[in-house]
Amino acid sequence: MSAAENFRAIMAEIEDARKKRTVANEEEIILIAVTKNHGVEVMREVIDAGAKNIGENRVQEAAEKFQVLNREVTRHLIGHLQTNKAKQAVKLFDVIQSVDSEHLAAALDKAAAQIGKIQDVLIQVNIARESQKSGVLLEDLNSLISFVDGSKNLRLRGLMMIAPNFSDVEECRPLFRQMRKLFDELKTSRNGFDYLSLGMTHDYKIAIEEGANVVRLGTAIFGERSLLNGNHRQV
Ligand SMILES: *Cc1c(COP(=O)(O)O)cnc(C)c1O
Secondary structure, three states: HHHHHHHHHHHHHHHHHHOOOOOOOOOOEEEEEOOOOHHHHHHHHHHOOOEEEEEEEOHHHHHHEEEEEEHOOOOEEOOOOHHHHHHHHHHOOOOEEEEEHEEEEEEEEHHHHHOOOOOOEEEOOOOOOOOOOOEEEEHHHHHHHHHOOOOOEEEEEEEEOOOOOOOHHHHHHHHHHHHHHHHHHHHHHOOOOOEEOOOOOOOOHEEEOOOEEEEEEEEHHHHOOOOOOOOOOOO
């Protein structure tokens, strides 16, 4: 199947899953087409098939592709961001999902102020405490939230999490559930706190059952990325 056909099939499947769930089933679910390592042609293909949101994980790659994309779409940064790329990221992305330190938040706030932008951000939570993963630890979450709240040019829109790569994907379920609980608690006292970004190709069905309202899918739409070379682009 083509990327466009996959995209439409997954949209339909997500809508069915949304109706079946009991958790927050009134919420829309946003499907982010993760186009990292893929060329501009397939980006246009899924956007023309109805994709409203795309995700990229590297600033440099995104900059090159956005320059020639020539389509209206909401652009999400889903990968780890270094503070020295904050300026560029703020110019390129509508939502930065990977805020995980005060240092980074401060750099983004400053960069956004310089171009007169209010930058939408999510805080990435490392709920599984994986040492190799980015994301703020649970015990540091509240102080990071306060810091972002105090940053005039940032607007906190929700939370993001990347689940561990368990061989039994069911092990993700309690983590997703814990994230939804955290999200609901924070949401009661906040405005515009709308996004809970959980779920990738191998675990998104469970993420939706447990209350995710943003899923980030690459492989399910575009097929396997090259494992040999991270810079490989399929055009
Ligand atoms: C690459 C990536 C995805 C998409 O992964 P797939 O398994 O291909 O769906 C989702 N989220 C993040 C943060 C990623 O880096």
